[in-house]
Amino acid sequence: MKTLRVLVVEDDAMIGMLLADLCAGMGYDVCPIEATEAGAVAAAVRCRPDLMIVDARLGDESGVSAVKEILRTGFVPHIFISGDTATVQALKRRAVAILKPFAEPDLVRAIQCALALGP
Numbered sequence: 001m002k003t004l005r006v007l008v009v010e011d012d013a014m015i016g017m018l019l020a021d022l023c024a025g026m027g028y029d030v031c032p033i034e035a036t037e038a039g040a041v042a043a044a045v046r047c048r049p050d051l052m053i054v055d056a057r058l059g060d061e062s063g064v065s066a067v068k069e070i071l072r073t074g075f076v077p078h079i080f081i082s083g084d085t086a087t088v089q090a091l092k093r094r095a096v097a098i099l100k101p102f103a104e105p106d107l108v109r110a111i112q113c114a115l116a117l118g119p
């Protein structure tokens with residue numbers, strides 16, 4: 001079975017490292033962490049992830065917009081991490097979103113849900 005390649009997009013370095021460590025601990029191959037909208041889009045082209053975990057707000061930029069841009073070339077399962085999941089749900093119907101702060105079981109459930117959803 002192929003190892004799942006995960007792209008983490010998070011502007012808070014500590015949270016980004018936590019997400020990367022959790023994913024690596026689950027046996028996933030983690031791409032370099034990105035902190036900007038442009039970085040996320042470029043990394044998606046470069047790394048071709050099987051799953052993306054994206055902060056909905058990237059400082060003054062938008063993780064939701066980054067995902068929209070990435071999905072133009074094909075569907076990639078994705079999870080939004082946010083302090084306000086209602087806003088994420090309003091911007092993107094059927095979005096898998098988990099609320100900050102989160103626990104590892106929350107992330108595991110969100111990953112399972114995102115991978116089960118189709119385009």
